Amino acid sequence: MADDVTAVVVDDHPVVRAGVEHWLASEGIALVASGEDAGVAWEGPGADASVVVLDLHLGGVAPALPELRKLVEDGRRVVVYSMRADDDVVLQCMEIGALSYVTKAEGAEHLVQAVRAAADGQSYTPPALAGALAGDSSETRPALSPRETEVLVEWFQSESKEFVAQRLNISLSTVNSHLERIRVKYAAIGRQAPTKAALVARAIQDGLIGLDDL
Amino acid sequence: MTDHAVLLAIRRAFVVVVVGNQIGLTLPSLAGHPHGTPAWIAYALLTAVLAVVAGHVAVGRAQLHPVVAASVTAAVLTASVLAATGLPAEASFGAADWAFGLVGWYLLLVLLEWPRVVVAVLAAHICFCSAWFAHAGDGDVGNAGVVILSGTSFQLGVLVMARVVLRDARLAAAAAAEQEAARTREALTRQREQDLRAGFEGQLGAVLPLLADLADGVVTSGDEATRLRCSVAAVQLRRLFAENDDVPDPLLHELTACVDVAERRGVVVSLAVSGVAVEVPTEVRRELVAPMAQALAVAEGRAKVSLLRTGGEVRVAVVADAPAVPPQAPVEPVAVTVETSVHSGLVRSEARWRTT
Numbered sequence: 001m002a003d004d005v006t007a008v009v010v011d012d013h014p015v016v017r018a019g020v021e022h023w024l025a026s027e028g029i030a031l032v033a034s035g036e037d038a039g040v041a042w043e044g045p046g047a048d049a050s051v052v053v054l055d056l057h058l059g060g061v062a063p064a065l066p067e068l069r070k071l072v073e074d075g076r077r078v079v080v081y082s083m084r085a086d087d088d089v090v091l092q093c094m095e096i097g098a099l100s101y102v103t104k105a106e107g108a109e110h111l112v113q114a115v116r117a118a119a120d121g122q123s124y125t126p127p128a129l130a131g132a133l134a135g136d137s138s139e140t141r142p143a144l145s146p147r148e149t150e151v152l153v154e155w156f157q158s159e160s161k162e163f164v165a166q167r168l169n170i171s172l173s174t175v176n177s178h179l180e181r182i183r184v185k186y187a188a189i190g191r192q193a194p195t196k197a198a199l200v201a202r203a204i205q206d207g208l209i210g211l212d213d214l
Numbered sequence: 215m216t217d218h219a220v221l222l223a224i225r226r227a228f229v230v231v232v233v234g235n236q237i238g239l240t241l242p243s244l245a246g247h248p249h250g251t252p253a254w255i256a257y258a259l260l261t262a263v264l265a266v267v268a269g270h271v272a273v274g275r276a277q278l279h280p281v282v283a284a285s286v287t288a289a290v291l292t293a294s295v296l297a298a299t300g301l302p303a304e305a306s307f308g309a310a311d312w313a314f315g316l317v318g319w320y321l322l323l324v325l326l327e328w329p330r331v332v333v334a335v336l337a338a339h340i341c342f343c344s345a346w347f348a349h350a351g352d353g354d355v356g357n358a359g360v361v362i363l364s365g366t367s368f369q370l371g372v373l374v375m376a377r378v379v380l381r382d383a384r385l386a387a388a389a390a391a392e393q394e395a396a397r398t399r400e401a402l403t404r405q406r407e408q409d410l411r412a413g414f415e416g417q418l419g420a421v422l423p424l425l426a427d428l429a430d431g432v433v434t435s436g437d438e439a440t441r442l443r444c445s446v447a448a449v450q451l452r453r454l455f456a457e458n459d460d461v462p463d464p465l466l467h468e469l470t471a472c473v474d475v476a477e478r479r480g481v482v483v484s485l486a487v488s489g490v491a492v493e494v495p496t497e498v499r500r501e502l503v504a505p506m507a508q509a510l511a512v513a514e515g516r517a518k519v520s521l522l523r524t525g526g527e528v529r530v531a532v533v534a535d536a537p538a539v540p541p542q543a544p545v546e547p548v549a550v551t552v553e554t555s556v557h558s559g560l561v562r563s564e565a566r567w568r569t570t
Contacts, residue, residue, distance in 0.1 A: 135489030137525040157520045157531040166557045
């Protein structure tokens with residue numbers, strides 16, 4: 001339920017923490033803790049928050065990938081919120097097991113949807129992430145069907161699922177399930193992390209993908 | 215006239231002078247006075263030299279080979295000695311002295327290219343004749359002086375004139391060559407400018423007709439359609455300026471340039487880029503950017519421009535709030551596939567290029 005969703009924000013800029021709190025609060029999501037390092041998500045009220053919104057740049061030069069990894073391995077649902085849009089960093093976060101990657105250039109709408117989806121243990125693919133997935137030419141990338149690729153590209157290009165649905169002549173829910181399938185396929189590659197395993201297991205249970213797809 | 219032609223002409227003139235001298239002036243003098251066999255040998259030697267030089271001139275060879283020049287000079291000097299020593303008593307520098315002036319002309323004819331050598335050898339010839347004259351000790355010193363001075367100074371004068379003509383010809387030839395080079399450079403520059411202008415004209419697309427219409431008063435800027443044409447032209451120009459910039463990712467650079475123009479018009483544009491930069495030829499870049507530039511030119515409100523580069527494809531797309539379908543690009547794309555459509559008030563235009 002939306003009312004039960006709680007979040008903790010890890011970001012080194014107070015203005016970002018305040019902004020995210022405002023966005024989430026206006027959508028009925030309670031921000032239970034916020035701070036400038038990942039410790040806030042491990043102790044106090046932050047330890048029980050259902051979603052962690054994690055900035056990748058916490059003052060240091062290197063992205064906070066170890067912090068992300070620790071959170072994911074502990075079974076936390078993490079939405080990465082970063083100013084960086086480099087494809088390799090995005091794909092790395094997905095590989096580690098973040099449920100979503102939202103760039104700071106993308107507005108409140110995508111962050112709120114990502115947090116809501118994460119609270120349910122689901123992934124959310126904002127347009128920039130769709131672009132990174134569509135542009136992924138690494139050897140380990142999962143095989144996507146032409147339709148899935150087209151949905152990814154159209155979503156990346158238009159930022160409007162209604163538009164994608166109209167363009168491809170499919171329903172909005174079909175667009176969403178295509179995006180979900182893609183995320184699950186991604187989650188299934190590489191090392192398994194608890195959230196990724198849960199994501200895949202859930203997708204199989206829901207009949208979203210079959211074992212053959214993995 | 216080239217250097218060679220001038221030298222040839224001068225040498226021809228000298229041949230004529232020497233032939234005239236030898237037949238018209240010298241032969242009567244030789245025949246009219248009692249000369250011995252050495253004089254006739256000298257005359258024959260000189261005639262042989264004349265034949266060699268005339269042969270050169272006849273086949274158009276202006277320059278004498280140094281070896282040939284040295285040999286014939288030796289022959290001339292030998293003739294000079296033979297003629298001087300073969301003269302009757304008291305004949306040196308007199309009416310019977312046929313050879314003194316003629317030898318001078320021969321030296322000019324043979325050694326035209328080497329003025330210092332001419333002067334030196336001529337001096338030797340004069341010295342020898344003077345010495346022989348002094349040795350005999352029975353001549354008219356005054357007359358001898360007049361003959362030496364008048365004859366030699368005239369010959370030296372002619373030599374100087376010939377050298378001046380040669381030098382001027384050389385300078386003129388150099389100046390002509392320089393002018394020719396300048397003309398070539400000018401023509402090349404003109405050609406380059408023309409190429410550049412033609413290239414720009416080809417790329418300017420809608421700009422030139424629009425400027426012409428505005429200048430002729432056919433259209434006014436108050437007109438909505440004209441403003442649309444202006445904004446299309448502005449984006450085209452901005453893209454053209456960005457085309458030759460030296461940047462690591464030219465395609466993205468051109469996209470950014472077009473986005474910049476649209477943003478100045480008040481359109482809120484977001485630009486998303488994915489995938490790694492690949493090499494895209496200039497013509498393909500033009501075709502990839504053109505549909506997006508057209509769409510941005512008519513966009514109102516918001517627009518999203520995206521550049522996606524996957525393993526085998528480059529895709530440039532724009533999704534924008536627009537009142538109408540943007541005007542078609544004037545040139546039909548060759549390398550890329552363009553698709554433009556309208557869905558619920560949003561215009562989507564995409565250009566795709568397969569890299570493989």
